[in-house]
Amino acid sequence: MGKKKKARFRESKESEEEIEKAPETKEPGLDPLLYPPTMPIEVVVSNILKQPPLMGVENALNQLGLAVSVQFVEDVLKMSYGAGMDALKFFRWAGLRLGRKHSPLAWNLLVDLLGKEKLFDAMWDCVKIMRTESIVSMDTISSIFGNYAQAGKIEEAMMTFDVLDQYGCRKDAVALNCFLSALCRYNHVKPAVEFFDKMKDKITPDADTYALLLEGLENEGNVSKAKTTFGEMIIRVGWLPSNIAAYNAFLTNLVNCSQVEEALKFLHVMKTKKCFPDLSFFCNTLQVLYQRKDPKYAFPLWEMMKQSGMAPDLPTYNAMIGVCCCAIPSQVEIAYRLMDEMVFSGAFPDSNTYNAIFEALITARDVEGASSIFREMTRNECYPVYANYVMAMKMFFEADDPDMAVMMWRQMIQKAIFPKSDCAAVLIEGLCDLRRVSEALKYSLEAFTRGLQIPVETMTKLKNASRQAGRQGAYEQLEKKMNGILR
Numbered sequence: 001m002g003k004k005k006k007a008r009f010r011e012s013k014e015s016e017e018e019i020e021k022a023p024e025t026k027e028p029g030l031d032p033l034l035y036p037p038t039m040p041i042e043v044v045v046s047n048i049l050k051q052p053p054l055m056g057v058e059n060a061l062n063q064l065g066l067a068v069s070v071q072f073v074e075d076v077l078k079m080s081y082g083a084g085m086d087a088l089k090f091f092r093w094a095g096l097r098l099g100r101k102h103s104p105l106a107w108n109l110l111v112d113l114l115g116k117e118k119l120f121d122a123m124w125d126c127v128k129i130m131r132t133e134s135i136v137s138m139d140t141i142s143s144i145f146g147n148y149a150q151a152g153k154i155e156e157a158m159m160t161f162d163v164l165d166q167y168g169c170r171k172d173a174v175a176l177n178c179f180l181s182a183l184c185r186y187n188h189v190k191p192a193v194e195f196f197d198k199m200k201d202k203i204t205p206d207a208d209t210y211a212l213l214l215e216g217l218e219n220e221g222n223v224s225k226a227k228t229t230f231g232e233m234i235i236r237v238g239w240l241p242s243n244i245a246a247y248n249a250f251l252t253n254l255v256n257c258s259q260v261e262e263a264l265k266f267l268h269v270m271k272t273k274k275c276f277p278d279l280s281f282f283c284n285t286l287q288v289l290y291q292r293k294d295p296k297y298a299f300p301l302w303e304m305m306k307q308s309g310m311a312p313d314l315p316t317y318n319a320m321i322g323v324c325c326c327a328i329p330s331q332v333e334i335a336y337r338l339m340d341e342m343v344f345s346g347a348f349p350d351s352n353t354y355n356a357i358f359e360a361l362i363t364a365r366d367v368e369g370a371s372s373i374f375r376e377m378t379r380n381e382c383y384p385v386y387a388n389y390v391m392a393m394k395m396f397f398e399a400d401d402p403d404m405a406v407m408m409w410r411q412m413i414q415k416a417i418f419p420k421s422d423c424a425a426v427l428i429e430g431l432c433d434l435r436r437v438s439e440a441l442k443y444s445l446e447a448f449t450r451g452l453q454i455p456v457e458t459m460t461k462l463k464n465a466s467r468q469a470g471r472q473g474a475y476e477q478l479e480k481k482m483n484g485i486l487r
Contacts, residue, residue, distance in 0.1 A: 115147030397430030
C-alpha cells in the first residue's frame with residue numbers, strides 16, 4: 001500500500017516538472033510591424049477590421065485600450081470600406097462604450113459600407129434600428145438606392161422607394177431625384193426613364209429631375225428620347241436660366257450623335273429665352289469638332305459663345321485653334337489671331353496651342369512659318385510632340401535646310417524626347433540625299449549607340465552614298481564599331 005502511494009507521488013512530481021519545462025503559451029498580440037506606434041489609431045483600428053488578427057476583432061480592440069468618441073467612430077468607419085461584418089462588430093463594440101449613442105452620420109456610414117459589400121440583410125437591420133430612433137434621412141435612402149443600383153438590383157431599389165413613408169421619408173421630388181440619380185449613375189437609364197414615366201403624375205418633377213434624366217440619356221446616347229424629355233421639361237418647368245446642367249446634357253447629346261446643326265438651332269432658341277449652357281459645352285463641342293476635323297459649325301458656335309459674354313479659357317482657345325488648323329484650306333491666319341487674342345484674355349499659349357499651328361504649317365509645307373513658330377515655341381519652353389519633330393525634319397530636308405533638321409534632332413536628345421528608328425532614318429537619309437556623308441556616318445553611330453535599330457534600307461542608302469563620296473573606308477569603320485557594340 002505504501003509503495004503505491006510513493007509511485008503516485010513520483011508521477012505527480014514528474015508532471016510538475018513537465019509543466020515547468022513546457023513553453024509558456026501567451027495570447028497572440030498585435031504585430032508591431034503591422035501596427036507601429038507612429039500609426040494613427042484610427043488607421044490601426046481600420047486595418048484590424050480589414051484584416052482581423054487571430055485573436056479576433058473584439059479582443060484586438062480591447063487590447064488597444066481605446067478612448068472611444070462619436071467622432072472616432074465616424075473617422076474609423078470612413079476608412080473601413082471593405083471591412084464588411086467586422087465593421088459592424090466594431091460599431092457594436094463602440095456602441096457599448098458610448099451608451100449606444102452613435103451619431104446619424106455613423107449610422108449612415110455603416111449602412112453605406114454594408115450596402116457596398118452587398119450585405120443587404122445586415123444593412124436593413126441597421127435601418128430598422130435607425131427608424132426606431134427617427135434618424136433615417138434621405139442620405140440614408142440615397143445610399144440604399146445607390147448600392148442596389150450598383151449591384152444591379154433595380155427591383156429592390158424600387159421596393160425601397162415604395163416603403164419610404166414607413167421610414168419617415170416623403171415621396172417627393174427630392175426622393176424621386178435621389179432614385180433617378182442612383183440608377184443613371186450606374187447606367188440603368190432605361191428603368192430610370194420607365195420609373196419616371198410611371199411616377200411623374202403622382203410626384204411633381206422639378207428642373208433637377210429633368211437634368212438627371214437628360215444626363216443619363218446623354219451617357220446612353222439616346223437622342224430621340226432626349227428630345228422628347230427636353231420638350232416635356234420646357235412644358236412642365238419652363239425656361240430656367242439656372243437649369244444649365246439640363247442644357248449642357250441635351251446639347252452635348254445632339255453633338256455626340258452628329259446633330260451639330262440641330263444643336264445650333266436649339267442654341268438660337270435658348271438665346272432668345274436667355275437660357276444658355278456653360279463654357280464646358282462650348283469647349284467640349286469644339287474639341288469634338290477638332291477631333292472629327294469638322295470645322296463647318298465651329299465658327300458660328302464660337303461667335304455665339306462670344307456673343308453670350310463667355311470668356312474662353314485655355315482649353316477652349318486650344319480647341320478652336322485646332323479646328324482652324326485642321327480646316328481645308330487651313331485657317332492658320334485665324335489661328336494666329338486667336339493666339340494673340342488669348343493672351344489678353346489671360347490664357348497663355350501652351351504646347352498644345354503651338355503644336356496645332358506647327359503641324360498645320362508643316363502640312364502646308366510652309367517652311368518659313370514652321371521655322372518661325374518652332375523658334376517661338378522653344379523660346380517659350382514649349383516643344384513639339386514626337387510626330388511633329390519627325391514630320392518637320394523631313395520637311396526641312398526636302399526644303400534644303402538640313403541645319404534646321406539637325407538642330408531638331410539635337411534638341412530632342414537634349415530634352416529627353418528620345419528619337420526612334422523612323423526619326424533616325426529621316427535624319428540619315430536626308431543627309432545622304434544632300435551628300436553630307438560625314439554627318440550621316442556620325443549620326444548613324446550616335447543613333448546606334450543609343451540603341452536604335454536603323455532600318456536596312458537606310459543602311460544600304462548610307463553604304464551607297466559613302467561609296468559614291470569616296471568614304472567606303474569610313475563606312476566599313478562604322479560597321480566594325482556597330483558590330484563591336486553588338487558583341
